[in-house]
Amino acid sequence: FPLIKLIVEREFKPGSRLTLVLDRTQWKDKNVFMISVVWRKRSRRDPLRGALPIYWVLLEKKGSSNVKEQIALIRPVLRLFSHYELVILGDREFHGVELSYWLKKRNRTAKKPIYFAFRERKDVYIRRSKKNQKRFQDLNLIPGVKVFEKNIFVTKQKGFGRFNVLAYQKRKYKKHSEEEPWFIITNLDDASEVIKYYKMRGGIEAMFRDYKSGGYNLEGSKANIHRLTNLILLIAIAYTASALKGKSIKNQGYQNYISRLTEPKRQVRRHSDFWVGLYGQSWVLAWDFCSFITSELMKLNWHKINEYKQGLKALTAIS
Numbered sequence: 001f002p003l004i005k006l007i008v009e010r011e012f013k014p015g016s017r018l019t020l021v022l023d024r025t026q027w028k029d030k031n032v033f034m035i036s037v038v039w040r041k042r043s044r045r046d047p048l049r050g051a052l053p054i055y056w057v058l059l060e061k062k063g064s065s066n067v068k069e070q071i072a073l074i075r076p077v078l079r080l081f082s083h084y085e086l087v088i089l090g091d092r093e094f095h096g097v098e099l100s101y102w103l104k105k106r107n108r109t110a111k112k113p114i115y116f117a118f119r120e121r122k123d124v125y126i127r128r129s130k131k132n133q134k135r136f137q138d139l140n141l142i143p144g145v146k147v148f149e150k151n152i153f154v155t156k157q158k159g160f161g162r163f164n165v166l167a168y169q170k171r172k173y174k175k176h177s178e179e180e181p182w183f184i185i186t187n188l189d190d191a192s193e194v195i196k197y198y199k200m201r202g203g204i205e206a207m208f209r210d211y212k213s214g215g216y217n218l219e220g221s222k223a224n225i226h227r228l229t230n231l232i233l234l235i236a237i238a239y240t241a242s243a244l245k246g247k248s249i250k251n252q253g254y255q256n257y258i259s260r261l262t263e264p265k266r267q268v269r270r271h272s273d274f275w276v277g278l279y280g281q282s283w284v285l286a287w288d289f290c291s292f293i294t295s296e297l298m299k300l301n302w303h304k305i306n307e308y309k310q311g312l313k314a315l316t317a318i319s
């Protein structure tokens with residue numbers, strides 16, 4: 001936690017707003033439940049952001065987590081980042097009403113505001129009064145039009161208080177459309193802000209992909225729970241280090257030595273900070289094997305000596 005706190009405080013000003021995402025990944029009988037902080041976009045046009053792992057637990061079961069497990073995951077993170085405003089996001093598995101109610105109570109004693117936005121299932125009820133209640137799926141939504149209700153009851157069960165509710169169906173774009181509308185309960189007061197934050201959830205899914213087929217092949221592990229815990233810790237450290245290294249490489253303007261910045265018919269950059277950092281180190285290591293032959297080839301191509309020196313400068317900076 002001290003290391004995580006140091007990294008976050010270097011990347012985010014104390015007192016600013018952190019966006020935290022809950023998610024779970026499962027393969028075979030392994031079930032990792034994780035909370036991460038949303039961090040940086042690949043480019044200005046790219047809606048997908050990255051995420052850095054903060055805290056996780058291994059659930060020795062298959063399927064979704066329960067409210068007690070969710071609170072156990074969130075509680076230490078709230079203490080760790082009590083000097084930040086927090087926005088906590090989760091999809092339909094996270095018992096949004098119960099968890100939202102718990103966060104709402106925590107807000108009363110928190111140093112900084114705690115916001116949340118949890119997607120709910122379509123069969124959940126909302127009600128303004130006993131006679132005026134309906135399920136989310138009964139709302140007549142127009143694609144692209146936001147329905148935002150403030151301070152209404154969610155579910156038929158009593159005792160959870162009132163929340164703000166957003167119902168939103170995306171428009172079809174380039175033949176792509178969202179399978180189901182978003183039904184989100186929140187304590188944020190602006191519909192556009194709710195949508196902006198909820199879209200950030202994709203960062204943790206990209207991170208899980210990097211953990212698995214995109215980088216570290218975690219799904220190939222056959223380790224027991226104890227060894228898997230250690231393995232995930234190592235991967236979390238390595239992933240964070242690579243992401244920070246990739247950010248540094250991009251800021252110095254050396255990304256083009258690692259990957260192509262743009263591709264035909266592609267509007268956003270292809271590679272994340274993690275990918276650039278990971279393969280930047282591979283480029284440095286590869287130099288040990290090809291430095292001699294490269295130097296010999298340069299004797300035959302002196303007209304490229306300036307580019308060669310620039311490459312050596314980039315190599316030194318990256319290493």
